[in-house]
Amino acid sequence: MIGLPDSCCWSVYHSFKNYIEDSKSIFDDLISVAEEHNVDGILTNHINRLKECQKLVMINRSFIDKTITLYNNRFKTKEEIDNSLDFHCCIKPNGHQVDMIQNILEQTIREWGGLGESIRNQTFSPLYDIIGTGKTVLIPGCGLARLPYELQKRGNKCYACECNHFMLMVLNTISIAKENEFKIVPYINCTSDIIDSSKLKIIHSIPDSDPSLLKEIIISDFDFESYCEKTTIQFDVVCTCYFIDTAFDIVNYIKSIKSVLKPKGIWVNIGPLHWVNDCYSSLHLSLDEIFEIAFQVGFTMIKKEMIHSLNYIPQDYFTCPTTYNPCLFVMQNK
Amino acid sequence: MIGLPDSCCWSVYHSFKNYIEDSKSIFDDLISVAEEHNVDGILTNHINRLKECQKLVMINRSFIDKTITLYNNRFKTKEEIDNSLDFHCCIKPNGHQVDMIQNILEQTIREWGGLGESIRNQTFSPLYDIIGTGKTVLIPGCGLARLPYELQKRGNKCYACECNHFMLMVLNTISIAKENEFKIVPYINCTSDIIDSSKLKIIHSIPDSDPSLLKEIIISDFDFESYCEKTTIQFDVVCTCYFIDTAFDIVNYIKSIKSVLKPKGIWVNIGPLHWVNDCYSSLHLSLDEIFEIAFQVGFTMIKKEMIHSLNYIPQDYFTCPTTYNPCLFVMQNK
Numbered sequence: 165m166i167g168l169p170d171s172c173c174w175s176v177y178h179s180f181k182n183y184i185e186d187s188k189s190i191f192d193d194l195i196s197v198a199e200e201h202n203v204d205g206i207l208t209n210h211i212n213r214l215k216e217c218q219k220l221v222m223i224n225r226s227f228i229d230k231t232i233t234l235y236n237n238r239f240k241t242k243e244e245i246d247n248s249l250d251f252h253c254c255i256k257p258n259g260h261q262v263d264m265i266q267n268i269l270e271q272t273i274r275e276w277g278g279l280g281e282s283i284r285n286q287t288f289s290p291l292y293d294i295i296g297t298g299k300t301v302l303i304p305g306c307g308l309a310r311l312p313y314e315l316q317k318r319g320n321k322c323y324a325c326e327c328n329h330f331m332l333m334v335l336n337t338i339s340i341a342k343e344n345e346f347k348i349v350p351y352i353n354c355t356s357d358i359i360d361s362s363k364l365k366i367i368h369s370i371p372d373s374d375p376s377l378l379k380e381i382i383i384s385d386f387d388f389e390s391y392c393e394k395t396t397i398q399f400d401v402v403c404t405c406y407f408i409d410t411a412f413d414i415v416n417y418i419k420s421i422k423s424v425l426k427p428k429g430i431w432v433n434i435g436p437l438h439w440v441n442d443c444y445s446s447l448h449l450s451l452d453e454i455f456e457i458a459f460q461v462g463f464t465m466i467k468k469e470m471i472h473s474l475n476y477i478p479q480d481y482f483t484c485p486t487t488y489n490p491c492l493f494v495m496q497n498k
Numbered sequence: 499m500i501g502l503p504d505s506c507c508w509s510v511y512h513s514f515k516n517y518i519e520d521s522k523s524i525f526d527d528l529i530s531v532a533e534e535h536n537v538d539g540i541l542t543n544h545i546n547r548l549k550e551c552q553k554l555v556m557i558n559r560s561f562i563d564k565t566i567t568l569y570n571n572r573f574k575t576k577e578e579i580d581n582s583l584d585f586h587c588c589i590k591p592n593g594h595q596v597d598m599i600q601n602i603l604e605q606t607i608r609e610w611g612g613l614g615e616s617i618r619n620q621t622f623s624p625l626y627d628i629i630g631t632g633k634t635v636l637i638p639g640c641g642l643a644r645l646p647y648e649l650q651k652r653g654n655k656c657y658a659c660e661c662n663h664f665m666l667m668v669l670n671t672i673s674i675a676k677e678n679e680f681k682i683v684p685y686i687n688c689t690s691d692i693i694d695s696s697k698l699k700i701i702h703s704i705p706d707s708d709p710s711l712l713k714e715i716i717i718s719d720f721d722f723e724s725y726c727e728k729t730t731i732q733f734d735v736v737c738t739c740y741f742i743d744t745a746f747d748i749v750n751y752i753k754s755i756k757s758v759l760k761p762k763g764i765w766v767n768i769g770p771l772h773w774v775n776d777c778y779s780s781l782h783l784s785l786d787e788i789f790e791i792a793f794q795v796g797f798t799m800i801k802k803e804m805i806h807s808l809n810y811i812p813q814d815y816f817t818c819p820t821t822y823n824p825c826l827f828v829m830q831n832k
Contacts, residue, residue, distance in 0.1 A: 193778040201747055201781060206794055210787045356773045358784035413535055436817030439690045444527040447535060450692035453544045460540055473807050479823065483770030487821035489813065
């Protein structure tokens with residue numbers, strides 16, 4: 165079992181804890197609004213769909229409950245749980261953190277569901293080709309660790325880090341799950357952009373592959389920069405996948421990547437620059453500026469390719485899908 | 499000159515008024531952050547780019563100033579302006595409404611810039627083909643009125659309505675402009691997702707076509723439902739383009755469309771269902787539910803086609819472009 169942080173964010177824990185109740189309450193609101201507008205019964209089918217979706221939320225319960233139980237099991241008393249949650253690093257819950265759980269369910273299906281296969285193929289396949297086999301690889305911000313799992317399966321020795329508590333809690337559940345152990349309805353809380361409402365109700369099995377190989381991967385819960393300061397390993401490859409735009413200071417990220425690479429080691433990147441810390445106190449460099457800094461630090465460009473229209477949710481589910489134009493590039497260390 | 503609403507939103511007016519100062523202040527913040535991180539001068543080029551962008555914001559001044567002047571000219575005294583702004587229908591400005599002006603500049607380039615041509619071709623061309631010529635057409639939520647302009651040019655008699663005050667203020671400026679009268683740098687305030695920072699600095703001329711034909715189009719500043727209650731015209735076509743998801747109550751929209759159509763008249767739609775009023779008090783129907791309601795109200799489906807990956811900003815500017823899967827459909831009235 166992968167180590168969880170000693171103090172999990174209060175709001176993350178409670179988002180899981182309150183998910184079923186919060187979802188129920190949101191659907192109650194939506195149903196009330198629809199009932200008010202239901203002149204001559206014209207919205208009856210819509211209301212029935214909302215009621216059906218509200219019930220289907222319960223399908224997600226066993227996966228969510230397992231995740232909470234795994235967290236609780238680490239502590240012997242209620243007081244210990246409360247103490248572990250006393251570290252308020254995130255915003256307090258507002259009673260409607262369903263969107264965060266919705267996000268993690270989507271992430272789960274993307275990484276460990278059959279439905280996510282085509283997205284994984286588009287995103288990961290170029291990385292497999294570039295990295296090859298027999299390498300020591302670091303994957304920072306690994307999310308639910310499907311990428312390190314696939315690279316390990318292809319004969320590499322993988323290390324990873326992830327410090328997002330939503331990811332860590334679910335990763336724990338995935339890492340000890342049996343193939344197809346859980347059923348989830350990942351899009352059941354979606355209320356907008358829907359092309360075909362029947363697709364929301366489809367039940368998916370996860371994980372779609374036996375995840376037991378995950379135990380061979382060394383996953384740290386440190387943030388990336390702290391990990392790099394601490395590790396003594398020199399890697400053949402640092403593979404950043406949808407990761408570099410999590411930086412507050414991208415210059416430090418680039419220096420950290422360099423510091424853990426062997427001479428002639430490679431940095432492989434795929435992802436957008438959708439700076440996650442969307443505030444004016446983080447650095448929002450453009451791609452050309454990132455390249456320039458990498459060159460100044462001592463990298464050489466080996467490969468660069470823009471990928472157009474990579475979808476992050478199934479294309480035919482929503483009218484406004486998240487689409488990226490990620491850059492795939494490979495830099496070599498001096 | 500198109501009529502402006504008697505009381506323009508205070509926040510809209512002040513977003514225009516404060517745009518130059520607010521932009522300057524945001525760039526000051528970004529430059530300070532970059533300077534703090536500029537160890538060994540590694541961010542010097544990035545800082546220079548920010549300073550250059552800060553100066554280029556001034557290019558937008560003549561277009562913005564003209565827009566404000568046209569508003570001010572309708573009133574004789576400062577008191578009248580203040581009174582006209584006393585209707586607080588929007589949120590108050592927080593000093594950083596630059597994003598709203600950024601949006602309207604992007605809209606301007608999309609509708610009236612050469613750069614927007616391929617987007618307009620993708621979105622409008624199927625509508626031209628379906629509507630043909632010699633029709634009386636209503637275009638609700640017409641934005642900056644390029645679609646009614648193009649349909650009028652193709653031999654139709656166009657009516658339109660638009661109640662968004664950002665749109666109305668800029669539409670006024672466009673409608674009396676000469677071809678290529680203004681220069682704008684539409685993406686200069688973008689700070690994230692940037693592939694090539696030099697593209698942000700490109701200066702574009704607007705409007706790319708002589709807009710004088712706009713005066714032949716009858717544009718109302720009523721909201722769509724009020725317009726339908728008031729008008730006595732029966733239309734051959736109602737053309738909704740990226741419009742129906744502005745509804746609080748989509749059932750009323752559908753009934754309103756029907757109420758202004760001639761018998762056998764057609765409703766042509768292209769657009770997503772990205773419900774603009776993203777709160778639980780508006781109805782968020784799925785596409786299949788909308789069709790069902792249209793059938794109940796008395797429409798028959800003539801054509802239906804999903805369009806995949808329609809970009810709304812130039813593909814090669816950003817790593818996370820806005821992409822839609824809009825539905826193109828045609829319904830016939832009883």
